[in-house]
Amino acid sequence: QVQLVESGGDLVKPGGSLRLSCAASGFIFSDYYMSWIRQAPGKGLDWISYISGSGTTIYYADSVRGRFTISRDNAKNSLYLQMDSLRADDTAVYYCARSIGIVVGIDYWGQGALVTVSS
Amino acid sequence: NFMLTQPHSVSESPGKTVTISCTGSSGSIASNYVQWYQQRPGSAPTTVIYEDKQRPSGVPDRFSGSIDSSSNSASLTISGLKTEDEADYYCQSYDSSHHSWVFGGGTKLTVL
Numbered sequence: 001q002v003q004l005v006e007s008g009g010d011l012v013k014p015g016g017s018l019r020l021s022c023a024a025s026g027f028i029f030s031d032y033y034m035s036w037i038r039q040a041p042g043k044g045l046d047w048i049s050y051i052s053g054s055g056t057t058i059y060y061a062d063s064v065r066g067r068f069t070i071s072r073d074n075a076k077n078s079l080y081l082q083m084d085s086l087r088a089d090d091t092a093v094y095y096c097a098r099s100i101g102i103v104v105g106i107d108y109w110g111q112g113a114l115v116t117v118s119s
Numbered sequence: 120n121f122m123l124t125q126p127h128s129v130s131e132s133p134g135k136t137v138t139i140s141c142t143g144s145s146g147s148i149a150s151n152y153v154q155w156y157q158q159r160p161g162s163a164p165t166t167v168i169y170e171d172k173q174r175p176s177g178v179p180d181r182f183s184g185s186i187d188s189s190s191n192s193a194s195l196t197i198s199g200l201k202t203e204d205e206a207d208y209y210c211q212s213y214d215s216s217h218h219s220w221v222f223g224g225g226t227k228l229t230v231l
Contacts, residue, residue: 035220045156045164047220059218065149094164103213104170105154105220109163 002026002108004096016086020113022096022097028072030054033099035106036081038092038115046092049081050102057102064090070108086117121145121214126215130229133200139226142192149186151213153193158225159206167208168195197228201202205230 003012008020013022022034035050049070069082079096093112099105122144131137135193155168166175170185171193181198193212197204210223 020150044225045222
């Protein structure tokens with residue numbers, strides 16, 4: 001069965017960096033777009049970034065462009081999110097998610113990883 | 120930028136039918152598919168509708184999706200409400216102009 005397991009969430013100081021990972025299993029990883037979506041405490045869902053199956057197509061939300069970098073390693077069935085210059089308003093649960101195409105949305109979600117940015 | 124607007128909350132009694140709307144800010148909401156996600160308290164979201172009206176396997180047929188081009192809105196209808204349907208529901212679509220995904224603000228469904 002499809003599984004997406006995030007890791008790497010932590011408490012980090014403002015201006016710091018963190019790398020999230022998402023381990024995928026149960027499907028042919030390279031066939032799917034992967035994305036990161038976050039949810040600040042008590043707030044709604046907020047799309048961060050997506051990457052195509054080959055890794056050649058990448059887009060970011062304005063709020064993170066230039067600070068966050070999405071990548072994937074298809075040999076390791078893994079998705080990553082490198083987060084730099086973190087700010088307090090980046091505090092959120094970060095979900096990785098799978099989709100067959102960018103216009104059809106998400107079919108599977110991970111359980112989420114909590115990132116807290118605080119001094 | 121393209122935005123999706125949902126009611127903040129809705130409530131209905133068990134066994135009844137409820138409809139949650141999702142209105143597009145500009146252009147035609149029918150131009151790209153709309154998805155609906157359910158998020159129960161303390162849990163990750165799950166997909167209940169994709170491609171406007173398709174249900175993933177395992178989602179009961181009490182859940183249905185539709186598009187109304189005249190009002191530029193999508194709707195999620197849940198019939199035969201159960202207490203387990205109490206959750207936050209989010210609509211989502213693709214903004215072709217900005218190559219971005221857009222989520223509605225979410226609707227809290229209370230079944231009482």
